[in-house]
Amino acid sequence: MEKIQRKSKVRDFHQAKWNEPIxxxxxxxxxxxxxxxxxxxxxxxxxxxxxxxxxxxxxxxxxxxxxxxxxxxxxxxxxxxxxxxxxxxxxVEIGQGTCTMKYIPKVNELLIRNPKMMALHPLQDESTVQGMLEIIYKLDLCMREISGMDHFSFQPSGGTQALFAMASIARKYHESRGEGDQRDEIITTIFSHPSQAATAVVKGFKVITLHPDEDGFPNIEKLKAVVSERTAGFVVANPEDTGIYNPKIKEFTDIVHEAGGICYYDQANANGLLGITRAKEAGFDMCFFNLHKTFAAPHMCGGPATGALGVVEKLKEYLPAPIVEFDGEKYYLNEDLEHSIGKVRAFHGVAQTVLRSYAWIRALGPDGLKEVAQTAVLNNNYLYHKIQKIRGASAPYVKGQRLEQVRYSWEQMTAETGVTTEDVQRRMTDFGLHYWTSHHPYIVPQPFTLEPTESYSKADLDEYIAALEQISKEAYENPEIVQNAPYNSTIHKLDERDFLDNPEKWCITWRSYQKKVKQPERI
Structure with a gap:
């Protein structure tokens, strides 16, 4: 392909390709x-x-x-x-929208590589791990202040497992009150994370989904119409995955509480909220934070992660056991929770992730945490206004400020050029940039979701914007350039689109691959 002339802000990139064997x-x-x-x-x-x-x-x-x-x-x-x-x-990883890909302080990586941390074992006697128990307990105190909740567990290994734990708590809470069979419905919203509905279904609940009004907010009149004596709970992300924050969320939680339901909050991404709003004041009974997102621990290809689960006082006894407590002299693991849902994973969480997040919070302090939110919102709104000036791009629903991310749309460009968001996704890799579309189903047509966190400079944002501008220009002038991408990546356009959805094409291990292709084992 003839070399494309690009502005200096668009990186001249070529991915290394080694065709490296397993x-x-x-x-x-x-x-x-x-x-x-x-x-x-x-x-x-x-x-x-x-x-x-x-x-x-x-x-x-x-x-x-x-x-x-x-x-x-x-x-x-x-x-x-x-x-x-x-x-x-x-x-520049702002294209991993909803996943809060931010800078991880390298000094915190040195902390977790301390030989004492690396030698920790979850079956050690409590007297030998007082330092780590103290850090878990003090991170609990920090999380209480940040959220307004009264107790935290760091046992869940991620956001979906925290959502599962919260659905389990809601189930057991109603059972303990003799209403387990009656309260069998969980209400959520279409722009909340799909795991919210999925985990409720796993716990045996029927799921009622609220769709947005013309501005993209959850429709409160639809909530009033579906809430009833069968309502077990209400689970929502706010802001939702569109980046729209619902300022009337307290009205929603009040309605559910009046009907006897439990309200729980997906705060996996709280980058735009730290020091500004809290789950308690919004009327929630439970919430969770992903330490591997908001609180600067790495995702590490899906783990080791932590979904920090917080509850109000009345739900403490339902938390997964054990939780760390302090009796004035020593820290200890409290296994004696009357209504505990039991463990949702082995032991009591990932100590290294807890330490990273504790160090990050202590380094920033309350003023620094608030500045994180302010900078993330500033970055996002700069990107928001710039992208809407790109030909073919738009941001559906309410106009004006968004919070820490936006779900954009190439609907106009697709109609005018035939270039889809998946084409843009592949073309972005030619510039060394990641780009995420959206959860399925695509409620926003031809979506792309960006979240620029507090870590990125104006120069970083300008580089990303310039790449999108270049791709839009190509789409309108010579769409085949975009449609045939990538050119500079390690892999090229895949022939089949169902490889992620077809278990027959999954090979989780080397030996499962050999079995499926019927090759003899080489070792």
């Missing part, structure tokens, strides 16, 4: 990185050989089939893979 394919029989010496006879005489004490029914019948590969080749393998990956340390 590490199992690099296996060479007998190759070693490190030769581990046998234990000294004196050590064996004192502590045993480390194997004989293992019960026979726990021993493998054969050695695990791990790849055998030298140190230098291991290093090259993972460095090459890293060069084929986009991420928040590599590129």
């Amino acid at each position: 590490i199992f394919e690099l296996h060479q029989q007998g190759e070693r990185g490190v030769e581990i010496p046998l234990s000294d006879k004196l050590v064996i005489s004192e502590v045993g050989d480390g194997v004989s004490a293992i019960p026979n029914d726990m021993l493998r019948n054969e050695k695990p089939k791990l790849p055998e590969i030298g140190q230098a080749r291991v290093l090259r393998h993972y460095v090459r893979l890293s060069q084929e990956t986009l991420g928040s340390d590599f590129n």
Whole structure:
């Protein structure tokens, strides 16, 4: 393809492409990185050989089939893979809308690599982990202040699991009051995260979905029409995934409370709210924050994450156990919660993620947290006004300020050029930028969702805007350039569109892949 002339703000980028094999394919029989010496006879005489004490029914019948590969080749393998990956340390990541991809302070990574942190084990005696329990407890206190809730659990491993825990609490709360069979409906909104409806369904609730009014706000008259003695709860994100904040949310929670329901709040992304609004004043009984979003812990390809779950006093006894408490002298794990829903994951959370978030909050302080929100909103509104000037782009629903993100639309450009949001998504990778469309179904036509957080400078935002301007220009002048993209990425246009939705095409492990293609195992 003829080289396209671009403005200086659009990066001349080409992704590294190594066609790197899977590490199992690099296996060479007998190759070693490190030769581990046998234990000294004196050590064996004192502590045993480390194997004989293992019960026979726990021993493998054969050695695990791990790849055998030298140190230098291991290093090259993972460095090459890293060069084929986009991420928040590599590129401007505002295109990962709703996921709050922000700068993670590297000093906090040093904290979690402290040998004492790395040696922690969840089965240690409480007396040996007082420092970590103190950090969990003090992060709980910080979260109480930020949200207005009275108690927090850090056990859920992410937002969806926190939503599942909150649906479980709502179920058990009503059961304990003798209304479990009666209250079988959860109300949510179409622009809230799909996990809100999904987790309610898993807990056996019927889901009622509120659609927006002409401005994009949840319709309060529709809420009044569906709330009843069958209402178990109301779950919502605010702002919703469009970036629109509902200023009348307290009216919604009041209506549900009057009917006897529980209100719980998806605050996975609270970047635009810190120090400005709280769940308590909005009338919520529960909320959660994703520490791996708002509170500067990395996503790490889906984990280790934490959905910090907060509740008001009346729901404390329903939290997943244990929770960390302090008796004035020592910190301890309280397992004795009368109505606990039980564990939603093993043990009591990811200590490293908790430490990162605690360090971030302590470094910023209350004024710094509020500045995070103010900067995120400023960045978002700068982007909002610039993008609406790009030919073919729009921001549906209420005009004016949005909060920390916006769900935009290429509907006009698609109608006029045939270029879709998926085409733009692939073309953005040619500039080294990530771009997310939306959850399905596409309620906003031809959507793209951007969230510029507080981490990004004006120069970062201008680079991203310039790439969108370039793609719009191409779409109107020569749409095939965009439709045939990418050109500079590690992969090109996929022939099939159902690979994510068809389990027959999933290969979670190397060996499952071999079984599906009927190849013999190579090791």
